[in-house]
Amino acid sequence: MDLLEISKNNSKKQAPFYIKALSLFSVVRGYNILLIVIAQYLASIFIFSPEKSLRYVLLDINLYFIVLSTVCVIASGYIINNFYDAETDKINRPLKSKIDSIVDQKTKLTIYFLFNFIGVVIALLVSWRAALFFSVYIFLIWLYSHKLKKYPLTGLFSAAILALLPFFAIFVYYKNFSEIIFTHAAFLFFILLIRELIKDLEKIKGDFIHNYQTIPVKYGEYFTKILITLLTLLTLNPIYFLLRYPEIGGMKYFFYSSIVVLLVFVVVLWLSNSKRNYVLLHLILKLLIVAGVFSLAFIDYSIIIDKILLK
Numbered sequence: 001m002d003l004l005e006i007s008k009n010n011s012k013k014q015a016p017f018y019i020k021a022l023s024l025f026s027v028v029r030g031y032n033i034l035l036i037v038i039a040q041y042l043a044s045i046f047i048f049s050p051e052k053s054l055r056y057v058l059l060d061i062n063l064y065f066i067v068l069s070t071v072c073v074i075a076s077g078y079i080i081n082n083f084y085d086a087e088t089d090k091i092n093r094p095l096k097s098k099i100d101s102i103v104d105q106k107t108k109l110t111i112y113f114l115f116n117f118i119g120v121v122i123a124l125l126v127s128w129r130a131a132l133f134f135s136v137y138i139f140l141i142w143l144y145s146h147k148l149k150k151y152p153l154t155g156l157f158s159a160a161i162l163a164l165l166p167f168f169a170i171f172v173y174y175k176n177f178s179e180i181i182f183t184h185a186a187f188l189f190f191i192l193l194i195r196e197l198i199k200d201l202e203k204i205k206g207d208f209i210h211n212y213q214t215i216p217v218k219y220g221e222y223f224t225k226i227l228i229t230l231l232t233l234l235t236l237n238p239i240y241f242l243l244r245y246p247e248i249g250g251m252k253y254f255f256y257s258s259i260v261v262l263l264v265f266v267v268v269l270w271l272s273n274s275k276r277n278y279v280l281l282h283l284i285l286k287l288l289i290v291a292g293v294f295s296l297a298f299i300d301y302s303i304i305i306d307k308i309l310l311k
Helices: 003-008 017-027 030-048 054-058 061-084 086-092 094-100 105-124 128-146 152-174 179-202 204-209 215-219 221-242 246-271 275-298 301-309
Strands: none
Touching (some): 017 061, 017 094, 030 054, 030 061, 030 152, 061 128, 086 094, 105 128, 128 152, 152 179, 179 204, 179 215, 179 221, 179 275, 221 246
C-alpha cells in the first residue's frame, strides 16, 4: 500500500495500524532517537566514566532510566515540533508532511502528553532532581517549538542547546568535570549551530511565507553563509585542542577527517544556491555527527581493554 495514497485518503478511510506506526516513527524521527541512545551510552562508557567497567555502565539501572526518559521526552519534542510546523512542512518537506499527516493531530497530542508523563515518572525513579531536569527540558522544548524558533538568535542557540541537554543530564549524573568533556561539547555545539543554519537555508521558502524570522529570512543567504563560514573556522579550535589530548586515541583520525570535511563543506556552501544543495550539505553534517558518535568507541584502545577486563 502506498503511503502517499493513504495520506490523501486519510480522512475517508482508516489507515492500517502498521502504516500509522511508520507515520509515527517518521514524526518522532526514530532514527535520530536511536542515534542519541547510542551516543549517550558510548559517551557514558568512554568519556563520562572511563574508570568504570563496561559491565557496570551497561547494567547501571539509573543510567538506563535517564536514557529511557530522554527517549520519551525527545520523542514528544519531535511531536510538538511537528504539530507547530505542520503548515511550513507542507512547503518545506511536502513528502514527509504527507507521511506524517497519516496520524491525526489529536492522536499526536495525546501521545505527546503520554510520552512526557512517562518520561518524568521514569526520571523520578532516579531522583527528584532528574524529574525536575526533564520537566524543565519538556517546557524548554515546547517554548522552542511554539515561540523561540521563529526568531533569529533565540531559534539558533536554543536548538543547539536543546540538542546538547541529554548529554548534560549524564554529565551531571557522573559528575565528571574534566576539560576534555567541555572541549568535546564545544566541538559538538559549533557543529549543531552550523547544522541549524543549514536547515534554515533549506527551509527558507516556508519560513518566509509563515513569517519565521530565521537568520536567512531576516538577513539573507549571503550573510548566513558568512556566519556559517565563521562558525566552521571556530570549530577548528576545539578540534586543535582535542588533538592534543592523548586520551582521544583512535578518535584522532575522526578529527583529522573532520578538518578536511569541514573545509570541503565551506567550499560547497559558497557554490550552493538551491534547496537541493542545502539538503546535501545537511546530509554531510548528519554523516559527520554519526561518524563522531561511533568514533567514540575508539577514543582510547587501552580503555576498551581495561573495561572488558574490569570486574
